[in-house]
Amino acid sequence: MTGDTTRLIQQLAGNVQPVRPLRRPWMRTVAWLAVSIPYVAIIVLVLTPRHDLILKLSETRYIVEQIAALAAGMGAAAAAFASTVPGYNRKFLILSLLPSIGWLGTLGHGCIRDWLQFGIGGLTIEPDWMCLPAIALIGALPAITISVMLRRGAPLTPHLTSALAGLAAAGLGSFGLRCTESHDAGIMVLVWQVGSVVLLSALAASAGRNLLNWRSISSASEGTVR
């Protein structure tokens, strides 16, 4: 063993502090939801819930789509947390993304139903420019919270982890948005809401290495070493 490495080992061992092992990804997801859901509820109240919300809660299609959006956010969050644990089974990532596929499936099914019911008119896309900022606003605190939580992990796949974190936060944002506005046409939700979620996830992915990198994590821990 070279002298430098031996010295490094002595330094690391000499300054080692007790650490609490990270909780399992799904437990961290629950902790994240515990912070995020109340915030989403508050923002929905501030933005004013949709007038027909009670009526909508008895509508199977709305309930299924909302559960799917929520599950997509939760699954993506669990996958993001799992992706920062070295040696974690990568199959878990795929499993966690299944709710997202389910969410797209329910929206696609809604589009087909609209088309069958209203013809081509049921697939009309109207501008909804407030969708993106609204999802960003509702997903802001969940995004900040998950970013902070992910920094207590290994930045093994920073772009993928950030994309999943973006998907998680934007999924919650989309869930919240549908509690406030009355756009129910499948194609509108698919294009504007899912489009916004994908865009926000892509933006998060592009910032991955800035948010999560070994340099910042190592320097934080080296404070106790060097």
Add this chain to the structure above:
Amino acid sequence: MAVIQTTAEDRRLADLMQAAQSGDASAYAQLLEEIAPRIRRIVRAHWRFLGAEDVEDIVQDVLLSLHAVRDTYDPQRPFMPWLLAITRNRLADGARRYTRRESQEVHLEDWTVTFARNDANSTKETYGDLDALRHAIQALPEGQRTAIEMLKLREMSLKEAAAACGMSIGSLKVATHRAMTALRKMLGNEQ
């Protein structure tokens, strides 16, 4: 293969890691001392072309990374897959760093111009006919002339010269080397 561990061996390392997470310095030192040679073997097996210094850099990177994220180890899970995931990740980063550095460096076959060797600083480098030397320098291509003027006549450092003329340090070295060779030829001092 070195990376395959028996379950008992893995359990022992996992116990050491668990003790390290509790703040046991001697268990941590023992763990790091035991895994360092394994990491070194893995690095060498993956990147045979790396020199000893580069291998050691990556080993130290892995140890620092392991230290930084030691709270991500779950004592209920095997230790070696956790360590290997970190090692593979740092290996990939190390390879990217190595490739980037190699692509930015200029390798010279003859370093006598910049090395502090006797022949690089011999009396042959002094020349009596200053007019002929001045003319020879003027006859050099612009980049080589600039390099000679800044580094040899004005005795600027490579860094200062690079900042002043906008050339990279590598280009300055190459230009200086070529200029010196050309000057020797022109002044009849070709070796």
